[in-house]
Amino acid sequence: MGMGSRSALGSVFIALLGAVIPQAVSAAPPDGLELKRFKASETTGAMYILRTTGCRKAGDTCQLEVELSDGPGGKRKAKLPAGMAHGLLQSASPESWTSGKEEQNVTTSVQPVRLEAGAWGLLVTQEGGFEHVHRHHRLYVVKDGGVAEAWNGDENFAGPESSHVGPYPLTPGSPVEGFYREYAFLSGEPDQWKLDAYRWDSAGRKVVKEFRNRPARYAAIIGSFKTVQEAIASRDSAQLVQACTAGFLVLESTPHKRLTPGLFIVTSIHPEKKTAEAALKKVGACNPKVSGYVKAL
Known part of the structure; x- marks a missing residue:
C-alpha cells in the first residue's frame, strides 16, 4: 500500500494479510541494502x-x-x-x-x-x-x-491466532489517520474477536486509544444461541460438504453493545455492510437452509 492509495480490506477477517507471492528472486542483498x-x-x-x-x-x-x-x-x-x-x-x-x-x-x-x-x-x-x-x-x-x-x-x-493492522481516516475529509488492530483467537469455546483503534496525540507525542471515531465493522450473523455448544453445533451442521461457513466465528454477544447480551452468535466480521451482505448470500447459496442478517458492531 503506497502513500497515495490504500488496498481494500479483505471481506472475511480470517483470510488475513493474504498469501505472499514472490514476483522475482533477487540477488542476496549486501549488508546495508x-x-x-x-x-x-x-x-x-x-x-x-x-x-x-x-x-x-x-x-x-x-x-x-x-x-x-x-x-x-x-x-x-x-x-x-x-x-x-x-x-x-x-x-x-x-x-x-x-x-x-x-x-x-x-x-x-x-x-x-x-x-x-x-x-x-x-x-x-x-x-x-x-x-x-x-x-x-x-x-x-x-x-x-x-x-x-x-x-x-x-x-x-498461544495458538491459532490471527490479527492485522491498518490506517483509517479519523473523520471524513481529514488527512489525519488513525490505525486499528483487529484480532481473533480461534478457540471455539467461544472464539475471541476484538477491534482496537488508536490515534496519535500530537501534544503528548504518544499513541492513545480512540473511542469515538472508530472504524466500522459489520457482523453477518447466521444464528444466535443461549449456549456456546449450541452455536458450535449449528455452525458445524451448516457446513455440509462444501464448508459453507468457513471463516465464521462463534462469539459471545455481551461485549458488543449493539448486540443482545447473553447470547452466542455464529458470525463473520466485515469492514463494509455490502461485504457482510455478500457473505450471507454466499452461505445461503451454499446451504439453502441457512439465512441471517447484518448488524453493525
Whole structure:
C-alpha cells in the first residue's frame, strides 16, 4: 500500500494479510541494502529508510532497521523484532518482503499512516511460522531527530491466532489517520474477536486509544444461541460438504453493545455492510437452509 492509495480490506477477517507471492528472486542483498523509502514529513522532506544489516553471506540472519534520512549521524535507528534469512524476495506488494521456508518463513510488510497533517508514521507487520502463523505489529515515528517505536501490538503466540493492522481516516475529509488492530483467537469455546483503534496525540507525542471515531465493522450473523455448544453445533451442521461457513466465528454477544447480551452468535466480521451482505448470500447459496442478517458492531 503506497502513500497515495490504500488496498481494500479483505471481506472475511480470517483470510488475513493474504498469501505472499514472490514476483522475482533477487540477488542476496549486501549488508546495508536499502529496501525502500517512505515519506516521514511533508515540511522537511525527511524520509524513513528501511534497510537490511548483517546480510553478508548465505546462512546469515538479516536484521531490518528503520532510520531517518536526515537524522544526525544516523542516530536513533529502530530495529524490527524478527530477523529474516539471507536473500530476501520482493513480494507481490511493493511494500512487502519475504524470506525463509515453512517454520523459518518471515514476511515484513509496511503501511504508512498519516498521524498529523504534515507527519507520517510507519505501521510494520512481521509474520512468521508455518502451521500457526504469528505476527508482530509496530508503529515507528520520528522522535529526537531519529526513529523510535511508539506502539506495539504483538499476538500472544498461544495458538491459532490471527490479527492485522491498518490506517483509517479519523473523520471524513481529514488527512489525519488513525490505525486499528483487529484480532481473533480461534478457540471455539467461544472464539475471541476484538477491534482496537488508536490515534496519535500530537501534544503528548504518544499513541492513545480512540473511542469515538472508530472504524466500522459489520457482523453477518447466521444464528444466535443461549449456549456456546449450541452455536458450535449449528455452525458445524451448516457446513455440509462444501464448508459453507468457513471463516465464521462463534462469539459471545455481551461485549458488543449493539448486540443482545447473553447470547452466542455464529458470525463473520466485515469492514463494509455490502461485504457482510455478500457473505450471507454466499452461505445461503451454499446451504439453502441457512439465512441471517447484518448488524453493525
